[in-house]
């Protein structure tokens with residue numbers, strides 16, 4: 497099952513839900529992977545505290561011009577849609593930050609003056625998540641940066657959380673983590689998101705945490721999901737952004753459901769909109785002080801608050817039920 | 833040698849415009865013939881992005897080898913640098929005439945890098 501979590505705007509608690517759904521899924525014994533596609537500001541790691549095991553740079557090919565071969569014909573400038581290569585007087589100039597790496601300029605250059613060189617724009621980090629209790633053992637351990645070994649450091653943690661653990665020393669990992677991270681000052685998120693999404697699992701549960709908004713990076717993140725959860729707030733701003741998000745993401749033809757966060761504030765507009773559109777409301781999560789406190793400590797709500805966990809469980813069950821009713825696609829991967 | 837000055841109006845007595853890509857006009861001054869010419873940049877002024885690069889191209893096409901302006905972004909600076917146009921700043925508030933006089937007396941500082949962040 498591939499679940500995407502998105503939100504029309506930032507600050508709705510999207511990452512909180514993505515993290516908690518991933519956590520609950522893993523706690524049920526499902527092979528689960530959390531994939532953070534909010535590459536500008538990935539912050540799922542704050543809660544999940546993964547032990548990063550691998551880091552792969554993401555690069556796109558950008559042109560490099562051999563002036564000795566260049567005849568200043570201007571073909572490269574004409575083909576580039578992004579003004580990333582230009583010709584001023586008889587000089588060809590490349591602007592790496594503007595280049596999308598499409599390869600068009602190299603293709604049209606009649607003298608083969610253009611070669612392609614990699615330009616690193618970000619990184620994909622992979623890691624393993626320990627389902628520790630709230631005693632902070634997991635953070636202490638991941639901070640130490642030690643490799644996972646046979647001495648099974650998970651042992652003491654499994655006492656507090658007996659359902660699932662990382663079976664160290666074997667290949668069997670239940671819960672892991674992937675995040676795309678864009679280098680500072682870069683502006684092209686899509687190539688990094690595309691790379692991160694290569695890690696979506698074929699079997700098991702993948703939770704894709706999309707960036708906020710409704711632009712290309714969001715669409716790239718959500719594309720290919722079996723189900724999309726849109727997180728919103730019952731406020732005029734939340735409503736407005738939800739409408740935009742629904743209108744854009746509807747076109748991907750993915751079944752979706754809505755989660756209303758900070759339920760109880762604001763007004764009924766979101767509810768009305770959902771019932772008009774036939775969008776199922778998967779959950780209404782109140783805004784409570786105790787939730788804010790756990791959140792601000794960077795902890796996983798479903799681990800600390802049993803009733804919160806129940807809400808996430810039932811949300812997950814609803815999604816699974818909806819998917820199993822889907823006429824096509826909607827392969828059941830969870831909770832038999 | 834031709835000097836280009838970004839300006840708010842036409843002719844030598846208008847004020848220097850400290851924006852480069854989105855300057856209203858460029859006043860061109862030929863130090864040998866003392867001739868001046870004004871180029872309208874209003875097309876570029878409203879460009880949504882890449883204004884600096886296009887402005888650099890426009891200035892390069894005039895044959896100028898010196899540019900007096902205010903803020904030049906990284907892409908514009910690279911473009912100007914690639915075709916050997918020297919950038920001078922420090923004429924804020926002056927008229928084009930005063931700016932050129934200051935340049936000729938060597939009183940303007942030359943910029944050896946972008947002095948504003950790019951925006952694209």
Ligand code: SF4
Pocket residue numbers: 557558559575576577578579580581594595596597598599600601602
């Ligand atoms: S690779 Fe594509 S985007 Fe980059 S400079 Fe060439 S044509 Fe433009």
Ligand code: SF4
Pocket residue numbers: 561565566567568569570571572573583588604605606607608609610
């Ligand atoms: S297409 Fe090739 S030869 Fe023509 S201007 Fe560009 S780099 Fe030079």
